[in-house]
Amino acid sequence: MASTLSRQKVLREWKLYLFVVPSLVMVLIFSYFPAGSAIYHSFFDWSGGEAKQFINWDNYIRAFHDSTLLSSFVTVGALLIFNLFKMIPSILIAVLIHRVTSDKWQYAYRALLVVPMIVPHLVTLFIWKFILDPNLGALNRVIEATGFKSILVWINDFFGWSVFFKDVPIGWLSQPELILPALFIWGFPWIGTVGVLIYLAGLQSIGQEVYEAAELDGIGPFKKFLYIELPLILTQVRLSLVLLIVGTLGQYGLQLLLLNEYGGPGGRGMVPGLWMYNRAFVAGEFGYACAIGVILAFVILGLTIINNRYVRVDK
Amino acid sequence: MSAAENTIAKLHRKVDWPKHLIIWFFILIELFPLYMMFQVSFKDNASFIQQPWLPLPPTEWQWGNWLFAIKLVGPYLANTLFVAVTATISSLFLAILGAYFFSRHKMPFSGLLWALFLFLMLLPTVTNIVPLFMLLKSMSLLNTLLALILVGVAGGQVFNIFVLRHFLEDLPKDLFEAAEMDGASHFQQIINIVIPMSGPIIGTLAILSFLNAWNDFLLPLIILRDKELFTLGVGLIYLDGEYVKPWGKIMASYFLAAIPLILIFLFTMRLFVRGLSAGAIKG
Numbered sequence: 001m002a003s004t005l006s007r008q009k010v011l012r013e014w015k016l017y018l019f020v021v022p023s024l025v026m027v028l029i030f031s032y033f034p035a036g037s038a039i040y041h042s043f044f045d046w047s048g049g050e051a052k053q054f055i056n057w058d059n060y061i062r063a064f065h066d067s068t069l070l071s072s073f074v075t076v077g078a079l080l081i082f083n084l085f086k087m088i089p090s091i092l093i094a095v096l097i098h099r100v101t102s103d104k105w106q107y108a109y110r111a112l113l114v115v116p117m118i119v120p121h122l123v124t125l126f127i128w129k130f131i132l133d134p135n136l137g138a139l140n141r142v143i144e145a146t147g148f149k150s151i152l153v154w155i156n157d158f159f160g161w162s163v164f165f166k167d168v169p170i171g172w173l174s175q176p177e178l179i180l181p182a183l184f185i186w187g188f189p190w191i192g193t194v195g196v197l198i199y200l201a202g203l204q205s206i207g208q209e210v211y212e213a214a215e216l217d218g219i220g221p222f223k224k225f226l227y228i229e230l231p232l233i234l235t236q237v238r239l240s241l242v243l244l245i246v247g248t249l250g251q252y253g254l255q256l257l258l259l260n261e262y263g264g265p266g267g268r269g270m271v272p273g274l275w276m277y278n279r280a281f282v283a284g285e286f287g288y289a290c291a292i293g294v295i296l297a298f299v300i301l302g303l304t305i306i307n308n309r310y311v312r313v314d315k
Numbered sequence: 316m317s318a319a320e321n322t323i324a325k326l327h328r329k330v331d332w333p334k335h336l337i338i339w340f341f342i343l344i345e346l347f348p349l350y351m352m353f354q355v356s357f358k359d360n361a362s363f364i365q366q367p368w369l370p371l372p373p374t375e376w377q378w379g380n381w382l383f384a385i386k387l388v389g390p391y392l393a394n395t396l397f398v399a400v401t402a403t404i405s406s407l408f409l410a411i412l413g414a415y416f417f418s419r420h421k422m423p424f425s426g427l428l429w430a431l432f433l434f435l436m437l438l439p440t441v442t443n444i445v446p447l448f449m450l451l452k453s454m455s456l457l458n459t460l461l462a463l464i465l466v467g468v469a470g471g472q473v474f475n476i477f478v479l480r481h482f483l484e485d486l487p488k489d490l491f492e493a494a495e496m497d498g499a500s501h502f503q504q505i506i507n508i509v510i511p512m513s514g515p516i517i518g519t520l521a522i523l524s525f526l527n528a529w530n531d532f533l534l535p536l537i538i539l540r541d542k543e544l545f546t547l548g549v550g551l552i553y554l555d556g557e558y559v560k561p562w563g564k565i566m567a568s569y570f571l572a573a574i575p576l577i578l579i580f581l582f583t584m585r586l587f588v589r590g591l592s593a594g595a596i597k598g
Contacts, residue, residue, distance in 0.1 A: 010423060016416055016501060020428060023413035023472045030447070030469030031435050037446035048449060093341055096334045105335070111584060112342050118576040119349065121530040122551050123569040127348040129555070136367065136562070138351070189344050250441040253533050257552065273441050280445045281537065293442035300439040 038290045038297075046287035059291035069292060072263070072270045073299075078180060079271070080248050086190035087240065093191055094199035095229050101208065110200065117193050125257055128186055134169035139185070143170070173258060176266030183269065186254075195240050202233040242307045249300050252277060272296045356380055356567035363562050377563055384567035390543065391550035396575065398460050398546060399528035402467035403521050409468065410475035411517075415505055417476070418483035419491070435473045448537055458540045466534060471524050482516050483509060518586045522579065529576065547572050 042059055046052035063069055097109045116124070131138045143149045149164070156164040163177050164170060172182040206228060214224055252273030255263060261278045263270030272292060280289035354370035355363055359377050416422070417429060447466065448457075456462040486508070494504050510517070532548025539549050551572065554565060 009420075013420060013422065016420060016422055019412040019501065020416035022409045023476060024428065024431070026409065026465070026469040027432065027435060027472050029450075030466055031438070031440075031443070031473075034443040034446035034450060035438060037450070038442045041446065048452075089341065093338060096338050100334055100338070101331055109338055109342070113345070114580070114584070115349070116345055117526075118580045119352075119569075119573050120547065120576065122532050122548055123352075123572055124348070126551065126555055126565075126569065127352060130562075131348070136364070138347075138367075141367070189341050191341055191345055246439065250439055256533075257555075276441070276445065280448070286445055286449065289445045290442070293445060297439040297442045300441070301437065304437065 035297075038293050041287050042291035042294045044287040046290075047284045048286045052287065055287075059288050060295070062288065063291055063295055068267065068270060069272060069275055071267075072272045072275050075180070075263075075269065076249055076271045079183060080245065082184045083244050083248050084241075086187070087192075087195065087237070087244065089190045090192050090195035090240075091199055091233070091237065094196045094203060094233070095225060097196070098200060098203040098206070098229070099211070110197070113191065113193050113196055122257075125254060129173070129258055132172040132182055132185075134171045134174070137172075139172065140169050174265055176264075176268045179259065179264050179266070179268035183254075183258075186258075192240075198236045198240065199233050202236040203229060206232060238307075242304065245303050245307065246300055249273075249296065249303070272299075352566050352570055355562055356384075356570050358563045360562060380561075380563040380567040381571075383561075383564045384571045387554070387564075388547070388550060388568045388571045391545050391547045392571065392575070394460060394544060395529060395546040395548075398463045398467070399525050402464045402471075402528045403524040405464070406468040406471040406524050407475060407517060407521055410472055410479055410520075411505060411509060411513075413472065413476045414479035414483050415501070415509060417480045419501070432473050432476055436477070440470075444533065444537070447534075451538060457538050458544065459538075460544060460546075462538055463528075463531070463535060463546070467524075467528050467531070471527070475520050475524070478516065478520060479513070482513055486512055515586065518583065522583065522586055525579070526576075 041052070043054060043056060044052040045055045045058070093113075097106055097113075100106050100109070119127075130136070134140060143152070149170075150166075152164040152170075153166050156162070161177070163175065170178065172178050172185075210228060211224070214228060219227070250273060252271050255269045255271055255274050256277065258264075259269040261274070261282050263274055273296060276289045276292040276296065279285045279292060355367070357371055357376040357378075357380065359380075362371060362375070413432075417425060451457055451462045451466075454462075456465070490508050490512075491504055494508060499507065529547070531546075532552065535546045535549045536552060539545055545553070551568065554568060
């Protein structure tokens, strides 16, 4: 629809610019200005007040020697691997729903999958905190009731860890060694509503007749997935990969609320975003926090660019 | 239906049940927290510790939990509703204006302005929170709901304009030309053509904006100090911080926090299902 205009017409239509000004102003003030300010202040020793001192690259030099920051990148790397693994159930469930022959059931399952979305994120988070509670939580009760606990204790004794003990409830969020496993279990069975819905959108182009033809040719369920379904949702899988990387690296709200500003016992849950938050709002080192933020932003930007380069997403 | 097709259909039905079983297994686990939230919300701590899994008979339900929750969460709900509704409406209004600018005519510099918006899609927002806090402080907007609204509106612009622009460009050009012949101003064209013709897409974007505003807790946690101004996020975080936890009351509060979303869900399920897939294509 957009068409190039003659000069006169541009002059007559100048008022159109007024339409974009409000959005532009909002974006400049609340998105561009903070980003610029973060880069600017990352070169300062600044505790949030009027006084600040230019210290060149000192914040960055400090960051590269900051053992907490370095280990937080290792932690976030582990979380990234967990989250890659956690993509599998969503793909599985999307394929299964698509293979269900009745349209009515397909719609019903879609609707049921959306239901968890109506619970505010924060509530989901606190309910999980409750599930992981050592004394009252569902997880420990299931582990006790199924006898899985004695297996854990046996493994514990066998390897000489001191993590699981008989008659002592497992403190998922209070024992340093268990923080990462707890973050892994978190969200079981790891079905992302949004993920399932975009995979289903990709699968839509496969008609029932394709399945029927495959069945007549005697192709088994696993090969069907490999040769029919997977190629069709590859675009969506790559897309969620990009979203997952950006999301995992940038988020820290979960760690902040599930554990605390210090990443929980032993700081095992510390991620780069949380360390930035901690430095700014706990220690008051705003300049250093800005530097951490800038480093993190460049890591995310780099990974996004690599992704866009090697992973083509066709519209 | 021919005999062959009939056999195939029968074959399908026969092998379908394992799929249903697996799907139900996952869905039930997925819905389990909801069930717990609902049934625990009617228990006091004693009956909860005695029997955590099964619901109490309705005659023993502790409605007091819900009264407590309404008293506690009610004001937070009102604040959150105010922020979410105001932010959603203003964000979409500005985005429609912006998208109209980009899709109507190709004006000088519109390419540059477009790039300015698109670049933000790539820019990670995680860095922003610290300078944003200082910016709001210098604007003396700390501890106000206005700050949440402004940041929410700004944050939604890029994605909303992006989606709306592509939608508006596909609208028939004749409509706008005819309106122009009749002397309609640009603003009148937006009111009379753009908004009526893009109902579903605006609805979808509105749901996404609303969800975003509803789920936000980091910014409110950092900038809000007065209890009267707390949004749900901050309120629930403080509730979680109590030492002796009255689980029934807590769960009732959680449930109450979800009720506005449940209502929206019931009325706009189709938009919801579609909107979420649209939102995921953002990247």
